[in-house]
Amino acid sequence: xxxFLFRRILVSIPTLIGISLITFLVSHLLxxxxxxxxxGDRATRNPELVSAFRARWGLDQPLLVQYxxxxxxxxxxxxxxxxxxxxxxxxxxxxxxxMTIELATLATLIALVLGIALGVxxxxxxxxxxxxxxxxxxxxxxxxxxxxxxxLLVTLVYFRLGWAPPxxxxxxxxxxPAPITGMYLVDSALRGQWTxxxxxxxxxxxxxxVLATVGVGYVTRITRASMLEVLHQDYVRxxxxxxxxxFAVVIRHALRNALIPVITVGGTLxxxxxxxxxxxxxxFSLPGLGRYAFSSAxxxxxxxxxxxxxxxxxxxxxxxxxxxxxxxxxxxxxxxE
Numbered sequence: 001x002x003x004f005l006f007r008r009i010l011v012s013i014p015t016l017i018g019i020s021l022i023t024f025l026v027s028h029l030l031x032x033x034x035x036x037x038x039x040g041d042r043a044t045r046n047p048e049l050v051s052a053f054r055a056r057w058g059l060d061q062p063l064l065v066q067y068x069x070x071x072x073x074x075x076x077x078x079x080x081x082x083x084x085x086x087x088x089x090x091x092x093x094x095x096x097x098x099m100t101i102e103l104a105t106l107a108t109l110i111a112l113v114l115g116i117a118l119g120v121x122x123x124x125x126x127x128x129x130x131x132x133x134x135x136x137x138x139x140x141x142x143x144x145x146x147x148x149x150x151x152l153l154v155t156l157v158y159f160r161l162g163w164a165p166p167x168x169x170x171x172x173x174x175x176x177p178a179p180i181t182g183m184y185l186v187d188s189a190l191r192g193q194w195t196x197x198x199x200x201x202x203x204x205x206x207x208x209x210v211l212a213t214v215g216v217g218y219v220t221r222i223t224r225a226s227m228l229e230v231l232h233q234d235y236v237r238x239x240x241x242x243x244x245x246x247f248a249v250v251i252r253h254a255l256r257n258a259l260i261p262v263i264t265v266g267g268t269l270x271x272x273x274x275x276x277x278x279x280x281x282x283x284f285s286l287p288g289l290g291r292y293a294f295s296s297a298x299x300x301x302x303x304x305x306x307x308x309x310x311x312x313x314x315x316x317x318x319x320x321x322x323x324x325x326x327x328x329x330x331x332x333x334x335x336x337e
Contacts, residue, residue: 008324012317019076019313020306024067024095070306079310080303082297089307092292097311098182099169100281100288104273108210111215112266116255119214119223119262123231124138124250134220141217147279149208154283157206165202167285174199207284215269222265226258233257260327267323275312 054060058069073080079089115138120132157164165171169184177187177196185204188197230236231254239249278290289308297305 005325006322010082012321016310016313017071020071020310021067023306023309024070025063027305034153049055058293061146073308076308079307082296082301082304084299084301084304085331089304092304093289093307093311094291096180096287096292097156099286100274100277100290102183102185103204103207103211103277103281103286103288105272106204106254107211107215108266108270108271110208110212111269112262113217114212115216115219116223116262118220120250120255122220122224123227128180130317134224137295138217138224141213141215143217143218144213146210150207151215152207153210164206165199165317167203167283169200169203169286170196171199171203203284207277207280207286210280211273217274218265218269219262223258223262226261227254230254230258263323263326267319267326271312273318 002051051060058066061069070080079093082089082092085092095262097266117138118134122131125131153164154167158166170176174196176184177191177193180187180190184200185197188194189201231250233254236249236254239253240246244253274289275293276296280286281288281291282294289311293305293308295301296308
């Protein structure tokens with residue numbers, strides 16, 4: 001396993017270099033004028049101001065030189081400085097990333113628990129009303145547009161029924177916990193501030209529900225298909241012939257082997273939620289990574305855009321590595337040389 005991990009880390013290095021190169025080229029080869037977007041039409045009429053701006057951000061250097069400087073800064077842990085805020089990109093990512101981690105983690109856990117449960121029940125009760133209901137739920141989860149569902153929940157649950165707090169991370173007047181991890185749920189629990197913890201959870205309920213609904217649909221369909229295949233295997237029929245309890249056959253023998261593709265889907269879902277929560281974070285006024293990436297792209301803040309892309313790339317590589325490790329834990333017959 002140690003050799004496998006070392007090899008995977010080595011393989012990940014060219015992947016990350018490729019991500020940095022592609023992101024750099026896309027950010028610098030856009031048809032939009034970075035000077036015009038950041039300085040405005042009037043300021044661009046001042047040649048000295050334009051020259052100073054281009055020199056400040058290295059835009060007066062050849063593209064290859066700009067990329068080499070960027071890679072050198074990355075080696076030092078420097079992701080650059082945001083053009084929009086003039087703050088280090090790493091500092092801004094440290095403020096945005098915990099919110100998205102909190103949101104994506106809760107949504108993925110809920111999606112996996114409900115999706116696996118629905119998929120197992122649907123497979124065991126194949127071609128019954130229960131199976132049809134589970135497939136209907138999964139179809140709705142996959143088909144419903146995220147932005148529409150989010151707006152519907154805000155309108156119905158908050159404006160009409162008043163069951164949920166307004167969009168935002170905390171209620172006005174509630175003091176956030178002193179940062180430890182940057183995640184309010186974790187920090188408030190560690191510091192014993194349970195009032196803040198409950199308020200944070202109440203604000204996360206609707207956005208988590210929106211994201212989890214999509215995940216439940218995918219997980220349910222994959223779990224059902226995988227379970228149907230496993231339930232027809234010889235070892236499952238042998239366990240039933242030996243008189244093993246039906247519950248034990250499904251959970252101990254069939255489910256464990258059926259989880260391999262589910263783990264893959266779960267890892268992919270988590271990575272997608274970490275990088276694709278722009279609409280949800282915008283509608284619910286959550287200062288997460290997706291919202292930060294959108295605002296950076298809108299203002300052509302290329303250091304921030306490259307920083308977000310690099311972080312997302314690292315997350316995908318790390319999650320894929322964790323998924324491979326979970327394969328061995330779920331099914332010890334899988335070996336890596």
